[in-house]
Amino acid sequence: MLWVESERSDCQPVKYIAGMTSTTYQVSGMTCGHCANAVTEEITAIDGVSTVSVDVESGQVIVTGEATAEQVAAAVSEAGYAVVS
Numbered sequence: 001m002l003w004v005e006s007e008r009s010d011c012q013p014v015k016y017i018a019g020m021t022s023t024t025y026q027v028s029g030m031t032c033g034h035c036a037n038a039v040t041e042e043i044t045a046i047d048g049v050s051t052v053s054v055d056v057e058s059g060q061v062i063v064t065g066e067a068t069a070e071q072v073a074a075a076v077s078e079a080g081y082a083v084v085s
C-alpha cells in the first residue's frame, strides 16, 4: 500500500505572477497586420506592459502587465482604433 502524503502545506498554485496579470480587450476597426502592429506598438509603449497579443480576426487584444484599462484605451485610440469592451 502506498503511503500518500496528506499533510497540509502552504503551497498554492500560482495564479498571478506579480506584474504578469493579463487582460483581454475587444478592439474594433482592426482589419490587417498593419492595424495589429499599430495597436501593439502603442500598448507596448505603456509602462509596465510585458506582452501584447493581437488577434485581428476576433479583435481581441490580450495585454500582459500592469497597464490600466484607461491606459490601454488611450493607447488604442492613439493608434486609431477603439476599445469596445
Ligand SMILES: [Cu+2]
Pocket (backbone or CB within 6 Å): 030, 031, 032, 033, 034, 035, 036
Ligand atoms: Cu490594417
